[in-house]
Every structure is written in C-alpha cells, then in structure tokens.
Amino acid sequence: xxxxxxxxxxxxxxxxxxxxxxxxxxxxxxxxxxxxxxxxxxxxxxxxxxxxxxxxxxxxxxxxxxxxxxxxxxxxxxxxxxxxxxxxxxxxxxxxxxxxxxxxxxxxxxxxxxxxxxxxxxxxxxxxxxxxxxxxxxxxxxxxxxxxxxxxxxxxxxxxxxxxxxxxxxxxxxxxxxxxxxxxxxxxxxxxxxxxxxxxxxxxxxxxxxxxxxxxxxxxxxxxxxxxxxxxxxxxxxxxxxxxxxxxxxxxxxxxxxxxxxxxxxxxxxxxxxxxxxxxxxxxxxxxxxxxxxxxxxxxxxxxxxxxxxxxxxxxxxxxxxxxxxxxxxxxxxxxxxxxxxxxxxxxxxxxxxxxxxxxxxxxxxxxxxxxxxxxxxxxxxxxxxxxxxxxxxxxxxxxxxxxxxxxxxxxxxxxxxxxxxxxxxxxxxxxxxxxxxxxxxxxxxxxxxxxxxxxxxxxxxxxxxxxxxxxxxxxxxxxx
Amino acid sequence: xxxxxxxxxxxxxxxxxxxxxxxxxxxxxxxxxxxxxxxxxxxxxxxxxxxxxxxxxxxxxxxxxxxxxxxxxxxxxxxxxxxxxxxxxxxxxxxxxxxxxxxxxxxxxxxxxxxxxxxxxxxxxxxxxxxxxxxxxxxxxxxxxxxxxxxxxxxxxxxxxxxxxxxxxxxxxxxxxxxxxxxxxxxxxxxxxxxxxxxxxxxxxxxxxxxxxxxxxxxxxxxxxxxxxxxxxxxxxxxxxxxxxxxxxx
Numbered sequence: 001x002x003x004x005x006x007x008x009x010x011x012x013x014x015x016x017x018x019x020x021x022x023x024x025x026x027x028x029x030x031x032x033x034x035x036x037x038x039x040x041x042x043x044x045x046x047x048x049x050x051x052x053x054x055x056x057x058x059x060x061x062x063x064x065x066x067x068x069x070x071x072x073x074x075x076x077x078x079x080x081x082x083x084x085x086x087x088x089x090x091x092x093x094x095x096x097x098x099x100x101x102x103x104x105x106x107x108x109x110x111x112x113x114x115x116x117x118x119x120x121x122x123x124x125x126x127x128x129x130x131x132x133x134x135x136x137x138x139x140x141x142x143x144x145x146x147x148x149x150x151x152x153x154x155x156x157x158x159x160x161x162x163x164x165x166x167x168x169x170x171x172x173x174x175x176x177x178x179x180x181x182x183x184x185x186x187x188x189x190x191x192x193x194x195x196x197x198x199x200x201x202x203x204x205x206x207x208x209x210x211x212x213x214x215x216x217x218x219x220x221x222x223x224x225x226x227x228x229x230x231x232x233x234x235x236x237x238x239x240x241x242x243x244x245x246x247x248x249x250x251x252x253x254x255x256x257x258x259x260x261x262x263x264x265x266x267x268x269x270x271x272x273x274x275x276x277x278x279x280x281x282x283x284x285x286x287x288x289x290x291x292x293x294x295x296x297x298x299x300x301x302x303x304x305x306x307x308x309x310x311x312x313x314x315x316x317x318x319x320x321x322x323x324x325x326x327x328x329x330x331x332x333x334x335x336x337x338x339x340x341x342x343x344x345x346x347x348x349x350x351x352x353x354x355x356x357x358x359x360x361x362x363x364x365x366x367x368x369x370x371x372x373x374x375x376x377x378x379x380x381x382x383x384x385x386x387x388x389x390x391x392x393x394x395x396x397x398x399x400x401x402x403x404x405x406x407x408x409x410x411x412x413x414x415x416x417x418x419x420x421x422x423x424x425x426x427x428x429x430x431x432x433x434x435x436x437x438x439x440x441x442x443x444x445x446x447x448x449x450x451x452x453x454x455x456x457x458x459x460x461x462x463x464x465x466x467x468x469x470x471x472x473x474x475x476x477x478x479x480x481x
Numbered sequence: 482x483x484x485x486x487x488x489x490x491x492x493x494x495x496x497x498x499x500x501x502x503x504x505x506x507x508x509x510x511x512x513x514x515x516x517x518x519x520x521x522x523x524x525x526x527x528x529x530x531x532x533x534x535x536x537x538x539x540x541x542x543x544x545x546x547x548x549x550x551x552x553x554x555x556x557x558x559x560x561x562x563x564x565x566x567x568x569x570x571x572x573x574x575x576x577x578x579x580x581x582x583x584x585x586x587x588x589x590x591x592x593x594x595x596x597x598x599x600x601x602x603x604x605x606x607x608x609x610x611x612x613x614x615x616x617x618x619x620x621x622x623x624x625x626x627x628x629x630x631x632x633x634x635x636x637x638x639x640x641x642x643x644x645x646x647x648x649x650x651x652x653x654x655x656x657x658x659x660x661x662x663x664x665x666x667x668x669x670x671x672x673x674x675x676x677x678x679x680x681x682x683x684x685x686x687x688x689x690x691x692x693x694x695x696x697x698x699x700x701x702x703x704x705x706x707x708x709x710x711x712x713x714x715x716x717x718x719x720x721x722x723x724x725x726x727x728x729x730x731x
Contacts, residue, residue: 033485037615037659071485077659078615345485409486432485437513468565469482469490
C-alpha cells in the first residue's frame with residue numbers, strides 16, 4: 001500500500017456510536033490456568049471497534065481472536081477485550097500477481113483462509129500447530145510453523161496491515177517505508193500497539209493439498225539433533241515429537257517428520273482427481289469431564305511409548321494430508337479439557353545453536369523433574385525477522401505441555417535461568433507465568449518496542465493481563481504499572 | 482495477576498508487622514514480588530522491610546492507623562499507587578485482656594474499632610479497588626473465637642464474629658467480579674499477639690496459618706480453619722446448648 005511520509009489515515013468514525021454491550025465474563029487462555037474477568041465487546045465492524053476504544057476506561061482494551069494464546073495475552077481484567085472473530089471477511093484476492101496476495105479482516109481464521117484459498121491452488125505461507133487462530137492473532141504473536149527454518153514466521157509474509165490505534169484512527173502500515181517501525185512493533189507486539197483490523201498477506205502456490213513426508217525414529221536426543229542439523233535444509237517442513245517421560249539411555253528419543261509439498265505427479269492415481277481436496281476429519285469435541293490428574297505417570301508413559309513405536313523406524317515419501325501432517329490435534333475440538341480444571345501451561349523456549357549443551361540440560365531437567373508432558377515438540381529455527389518482540393531466532397526450540405501441579409513454578413524458574421544464561425527466550429504466546437525482570441533479560445530489544453508503544457499509545461490504552469504482568473504498560477498518572 | 486502457577490506479583494499487608502502476614506509474605510517471596518507493608522511506623526516495620534527486601538521483594542511502606550478512620554482511604558490509595566494488588570491480607574487486630582475488656586469501656590471500644598470497624602472500612606475500600614481491577618484476593622484473618630463466642634473472651638470474640646460475617650458476605654458480593662475473599666479461622670496461634678498466654682489445644686504457628694492460606698488460594702477455597710480439624714471441633718461446639726457450653730473449660 002502506501003509508503004507516504006504520513007501514514008494513510010482512513011476517515012475516522014463519528015464520535016457518537018451506539019454503545020456495544022460489554023458483559024463482564026471470565027476470559028482465559030488455551031491453558032485455562034489464569035482466568036480473569038473482562039468486559040467482552042462483540043466487534044462487528046470498524047465502527048464498533050472505534051466506539052469500544054473510545055468508550056474504554058483506564059483499564060484499557062485488548063484485541064482478542066480465537067483465544068489460542070496459552071496464557072493471559074488476550075484478556076484484560078477489569079478492562080475491555082475486543083472480540084474480533086466476527087470480523088471474518090475475505091476482502092479481496094489477487095491471484096495473478098507474483099506472489100499472489102489476499103486481503104482479509106483480522107478475525108478470519110487460518111482454517112477459513114486455507115479452505116478458501118486451496119481451490120485456487122494458493123497456500124497460507126505459515127501454519128502454526130492449529131488452524132484455529134485468527135490472522136490478527138497470527139500477526140500479533142508472529143506465529144511460526146514447521147517451515148520456519150526455510151520460510152520464517154507469519155510476519156515475514158505480511159505485506160501491509162490496518163491498525164486501529166489509541167487515538168481512534170485506523171492506519172495502514174507496511175514493512176518498509178516510514179511506517180516500518182510501527183509495523184514491526186505490531187508484528188509479535190501482542191496487541192499492544194493497537195488492534196489489527198485487517199491485513200494483506202503474500203501467498204504461496206501449490207498443486208496439491210498433500211505432502212511427501214519422511215519419517216525417522218531416533219534412539220535418543222543426540223541422534224535426533226544430529227539428524228536435524230544435517231538434513232533439515234532438504235525439507236521445507238521439519239519437526240520432531242520427542243518422548244519427555246523416558247529417562248536414561250533413551251532420553252529424548254523422538255519421531256522426526258519432515259516433508260515437502262507434493263506435486264500432482266507425486267500423488268497416487270486415486271488422489272490425482274482432486275489434488276486440492278482438503279481433508280479435515282473431526283473426532284468430535286472433548287466433554288468437560290476430565291479430572292486434574294488425567295496425565296499421570298501411567299498414562300504419560302503409555303502414551304509416549306505408543307506414540308514412539310507407532311511411528312516407522314524409517315520411511316520415505318509417504319503422502320500425508322494437511323491434518324495428518326500439520327494439525328493432528330485439530331481433529332479434537334477443546335482438547336485442552338483433558339488437563340482438567342487446574343489447566344496446564346506450555347513452556348516453549350529457544351536457545352541459539354551454539355548453546356546446544358544448555359538445550360540438552362533443559363531437556364534433561366524436564367525429563368527428570370517428574371512433571372509429565374506428552375505433547376513435546378522440537379524444531380530448528382531459521383533466521384528471525386526485524387520485529388523487536390518476535391520470538392523465533394536461529395536456534396533450537398522446544399515445547400512441552402505441563403499440567404499445573406505442585407512444584408511446576410520451580411521447574412519453570414530453573415528453566416528460565418538456563419534459557420537466559422544461554423541468550424535464549426520464552427515465547428509470549430505460550431507464556432502465562434514469566435516475571436517482568438526475567439522477560440526483560442530474554443528480549444534485549446524490548447526498549448525499542450516500548451519506545452514505539454510510548455509514542456503511539458502514551459496513556460497505555462491498549463493493555464492486557466500479560467502487559468501488566470510483564471510491565472509492558474506505560475505508567476499512567478492513575479498509577480497502574 | 483496471580484500467574485498460571487499460582488505466584489502473585491503483588492501483596493498488600495494491612496497490619497504488615499503481624500506474624501501471620503509476614504509469614505505469608507515470606508512464603509510468597511521471590512525476586513520482583515511487590516510487597517506493600519501497611520502498618521504503624523515502628524522498628525518492627527523497618528525490620529520487616531529489611532527482611533523482605535533481602536528475600537528479593539520490592540517493598541514499599543505505607544502508614545496505617547486502624548483507629549484513625551479518616552486516614553484509611555489514603556492508606557488504600559497509596560497501597561494501590563504502584564499498580565494492581567493481587568492479594569490483600571487484613572491481619573491487624575488486638576486481643577486485649579479479656580476480663581479488662583468487658584469492664585473498661587475504652588478498651589472495649591478499642592477492640593471494636595480495631596477488630597471490626599476498621600476492617601469493614603478497609604474491606605469496603607479494598608472491595609471497590611478490587612472490583613475495578615476485576616481480579617485479586619482479600620484474605621481476612623478471622624478467628625474461631627468468633628464462630629461461637631464464649632464467656633472467656635467474648636469482647637474479642639464478638640468483634641471477630643462481626644468481622645467474619647462481613648467478609649463472608651463481601652466474598653459473596655464480589656464473586657461476580659472475579660474477586661475472591663478468603664476467610665481464615667485459626668485457633669490459638671503462637672505469635673506476638675498471644676505471647677504470655679497459656680497455649681490452647683490444637684495451637685498452630687504463624688507459618689502453619691500462612692501455609693493454609695497459600696493452599697487455599699491455590700485451590701480457590703474461601704473459608705478455611707487452621708488447623709483443619711478445628712472445623713469439625715467447631716461444628717460440634719456450635720450446637721452445644723448454652724447450659725452445657727457454660728461448663729466447658731474453654
């Protein structure tokens with residue numbers, strides 16, 4: 001869009017807007033562990049968003065999408081949360097340009113977007129572990145997928161975005177030109193520079209909705225890291241699940257799956273008739289019946305062993321569909337209920353490649369801690385992007401899902417220390433417990449972000465529980481930190 | 482905000498030099514925890530600041546005078562000037578000599594003001610703040626003495642009875658706003674408040690009370706006894722007929 005010296009300002013809405021109902025409801029993240037009460041405003045249009053912003057009080061507003069952040073990023077105790085999921089229209093598609101681009105409202109989910117684009121042979125460039133996230137959320141958390149080492153995170157593919165700012169105006173920002181600072185502060189900015197209302201995203205082309213996948217089972221963590229270090233560049237997509245329960249000789253044994261997009265010629269004849277068909281089986285919704293200790297020694301051990309041995313020792317060129325390859329968990333809606341009412345947290349960190357020893361120590365700490373995690377992901381990141389709060393950096397990243405139990409805080413604090421020592425960081429979209437001083441050590445470019453935020457939102461109108469916890473809010477005369 | 486693993490970021494201790502309040506702060510202490518100590522300026526307060534600071538807490542001192550009602554609003558205002566309060570503990574109180582308390586009108590008035598009037602005044606002020614921030618805990622240190630008031634310390638007991646009822650009710654009123662009130666009913670606590678008194682059965686230490694408070698917040702309970710078995714004892718005692726109750730050595 002425009003590279004003009006002054007960001008393009010779309011005509012602002014009239015001052016008088018009908019009041020949107022804002023019921024006080026409990027909001028929590030996907031981990032369900034630290035809910036608070038926010039006023040949830042259902043936003044159907046830009047006018048609604050402006051109105052809700054102008055009517056907010058000193059507790060501020062935070063944009064919210066599908067609530068897949070694990071922690072407290074999209075909740076705002078005592079303040080307002082803008083539910084943007086109804087702003088879910090695909091506005092335009094430019095399939096002829098190179099690359100093709102799509103312009104969407106922020107509430108469009110990646111699921112909806114992917115389904116809409118596939119028939120045109122177009123592909124969403126970055127898909128995280130679930131398709132049930134909004135485009136706005138994907139930008140605000142700068143999400144990454146299995147192709148980070150080759151294609152970067154979501155922000156790398158955003159051409160421009162429309163941001164509703166604290167002054168009540170909507171501006172169009174681009175990655176280059178005079179709006180670049182605010183653009184990159186918004187990528188990974190957790191909704192604290194403003195509310196993303198829409199974006200134009202560059203797309204990839206694909207012949208099929210299938211992948212050619214190679215699977216390898218490795219005996220331990222060392223074999224896994226060695227294999228990944230050597231072969232990853234041959235694959236667009238690469239990720240490993242590892243066993244975080246088994247100790248000793250086979251610690252960190254893993255199933256490594258890597259693949260590339262399949263061409264029509266790669267498909268078996270049966271699939272060639274409809275190569276862009278999207279297969280998304282659903283196994284239903286988990287009911288709210290699980291007790292707190294569903295994940296215990298016995299179930300975690302059984303699951304981990306089964307998952308490991310279910311995978312072939314070595315297989316190449318298997319054709320897998322999107323759900324099999326990308327999003328097995330999307331088959332079960334509300335799967336987070338399996339952790340019971342206490343909820344869980346996801347700990348995801350990255351450390352630079354040269355700190356492989358620290359990475360191994362972290363893994364060892366988790367495995368030996370007695371805290372049990374079944375959904376464990378290990379991956380190599382490629383280069384990061386210019387966003388000051390973006391999570392990915394070149395290095396090893398590891399993710400574990402840990403049910404909330406006695407002593408978990410100690411384990412996470414110890415991991416933090418190791419991660420900080422190695423020059424690494426924790427992913428904010430997953431975080432629900434980091435302290436402000438530790439966070440500061442993990443994100444050395446924080447001050448750049450805060451400088452932009454002070455400029456565009458001097459009173460801290462955009463605010464969230466996460467912002468208060470990590471002291472990302474500007475001090476206001478009223479005193480809120 | 483109390484984070485996903487139950488660690489608060491900020492504590493307000495009203496009666497910040499009380500043994501129980503300090504035991505709670507010690508157990509929660511970690512690097513960066515913000516603690517507001519509201520108490521009368523004293524050497525004890527200074528000592529508490531030094532201790533909590535050495536544990537990594539960022540401590541601020543605020544003056545609190547329970548009997549100066551005019552000052553309460555400013556105390557709360559200052560306490561919240563650094564941001565949201567996750568857990569506010571109401572821990573101040575006086576025991577008084579029980580036989581003097583029902584004969585000396587001044588002492589009776591002091592007990593009523595410190596143990597009842599001031600706490601409900603602070604309770605309302607805290608309630609407003611917490612309702613606006615829509616999260617947080619108010620921990621009200623009550624006593625089993627208020628559960629069934631007995632002859633041996635009925636002035637104190639009656640103030641705690643009122644206190645207890647108020648905070649149970651406040652908890653109900655604040656439920657829908659995401660704010661929790663925890664009423665704690667300890668038995669005999671071995672602390673500076675009870676020093677010199679004969680120890681009662683089932684006596685506990687301030688540490689045990691603190692432990693119970695922390696567990697209760699973690700599991701979102703809103704009424705606890707310390708030690709736990711007192712709940713059973715008290716539910717029995719509540720129903721003992723007066724002529725018999727009178728004869729019990731309590």
